[in-house]
Amino acid sequence: MLVLAEDIGSRPAGSPAERQAAQYISHQLATYGYETQVEEFSVEYYVEEAGLEVVSPISLSLSPGALRLSAAGEVTAELAAAGLGRPEDFPPEGLKDRIALIERGDLSFADKVANANAADAAAVVIYNNAEGPFQGDLQAESAIPAVSLSQAEGGQLQTLLEEGPLTVRLFVQSTQETSTSQNIIGRPPEDDCQLIVGAHYDSVAAGPGANDNASGSATLLEIARVLDLSDGEQGVCFVAFGSEETGLLGSRHFVATLISQDEPSPQAMINLDMVGVGDEWHIMGSTSLAEKTAQVATALGLDPLLTEPHFSSDHLSFTDAGIPAILIHRFEDPRYHTESDRAEFVEPQLLEEAAKLTLLALAELAGS
Numbered sequence: 001m002l003v004l005a006e007d008i009g010s011r012p013a014g015s016p017a018e019r020q021a022a023q024y025i026s027h028q029l030a031t032y033g034y035e036t037q038v039e040e041f042s043v044e045y046y047v048e049e050a051g052l053e054v055v056s057p058i059s060l061s062l063s064p065g066a067l068r069l070s071a072a073g074e075v076t077a078e079l080a081a082a083g084l085g086r087p088e089d090f091p092p093e094g095l096k097d098r099i100a101l102i103e104r105g106d107l108s109f110a111d112k113v114a115n116a117n118a119a120d121a122a123a124v125v126i127y128n129n130a131e132g133p134f135q136g137d138l139q140a141e142s143a144i145p146a147v148s149l150s151q152a153e154g155g156q157l158q159t160l161l162e163e164g165p166l167t168v169r170l171f172v173q174s175t176q177e178t179s180t181s182q183n184i185i186g187r188p189p190e191d192d193c194q195l196i197v198g199a200h201y202d203s204v205a206a207g208p209g210a211n212d213n214a215s216g217s218a219t220l221l222e223i224a225r226v227l228d229l230s231d232g233e234q235g236v237c238f239v240a241f242g243s244e245e246t247g248l249l250g251s252r253h254f255v256a257t258l259i260s261q262d263e264p265s266p267q268a269m270i271n272l273d274m275v276g277v278g279d280e281w282h283i284m285g286s287t288s289l290a291e292k293t294a295q296v297a298t299a300l301g302l303d304p305l306l307t308e309p310h311f312s313s314d315h316l317s318f319t320d321a322g323i324p325a326i327l328i329h330r331f332e333d334p335r336y337h338t339e340s341d342r343a344e345f346v347e348p349q350l351l352e353e354a355a356k357l358t359l360l361a362l363a364e365l366a367g368s
């Protein structure tokens with residue numbers, strides 16, 4: 001897990017870091033005796049660029065970052081302070097085409113931008129509440145352009161604003177690029193995939209993706225390592241998916257390829273996503289597979305919760321194609337999709353529990 005979350009770090013879909021992580025996973029699976037295959041597919045993504053400068057009464061150029069999925073656009077307008085961007089932080093009459101200056105904290109970036117849009121702001125600048133610049137993610141495309149700024153530059157704008165009106169020019173530009181992402185498949189030599197253990201290894205751009213999902217990838221590798229191939233453990237394949245965060249692209253590609261090549265349909269798929277933080281084990285997905293796995297978890301003393309499917313991850317690509325699949329995870333992670341999703345917050349004991357649970361569930365399924 002440390003290799004993925006610390007040595008490599010953030011692994012966005014289609015990036016060189018994602019490719020480096022794929023090579024590491026492939027190498028590990030080969031070391032454990034699996035036949036490995038790299039399944040490539042193309043991904044399209046947006047590269048956002050941002051600019052911000054004060055144009056009057058002085059001229060001052062700043063160094064913003066675009067928030068991921070910010071609307072593109074250029075706005076020259078008066079700047080207006082709007083606290084933390086809570087509804088009550090905006091003047092009752094709204095901001096009417098001005099640019100909102102908001103401090104980071106308390107609300108999600110998406111909520112701050114949505115509140116500013118509701119107050120008729122034309123664009124948003126969010127400055128850091130800790131030292132340095134930051135990268136943020138809006139999760140879905142925003143209605144108005146939004147940029148991030150370091151604490152120091154945000155403070156500079158606040159000070160200038162207190163002295164009088166300030167006009168700034170802000171732009172966000174977004175260009176679509178195409179790149180290659182990949183799934184890594186590890187099969188037992190000369191065998192079909194009757195059971196599949198899967199985990200995505202890409203991360204959001206905002207952070208190093210330790211819990212989401214170096215935790216699941218590392219657990220997958222550990223399961224692959226301890227499964228004794230020489231001991232007749234047949235038919236269990238491991239698939240590390242790329243580009244989950246940009247719409248389950250890797251698993252969709254894997255399942256589509258499986259179907260198009262007319263390969264025998266796997267009996268079941270177990271997906272590990274975010275298994276290292278949080279209070280409870282959740283199991284969701286195909287009913288009978290989920291119930292069987294929950295029984296195994298209960299026998300291990302893990303006290304699992306069978307949860308209604310509500311969390312989007314790679315198992316859905318399988319259930320959508322009629323292949324029984326479940327997700328094992330712990331989703332209460334306060335650092336989800338942030339720069340703080342770091343290895344130090346992942347509990348090794350939880351990865352061990354996830355590995356034991358999956359191994360037992362595999363044994364149960366192989367015997368049934």
Ligand SMILES: [Zn+2]
Pocket residue numbers: 200212213244273274313
């Ligand atoms: Zn994930």
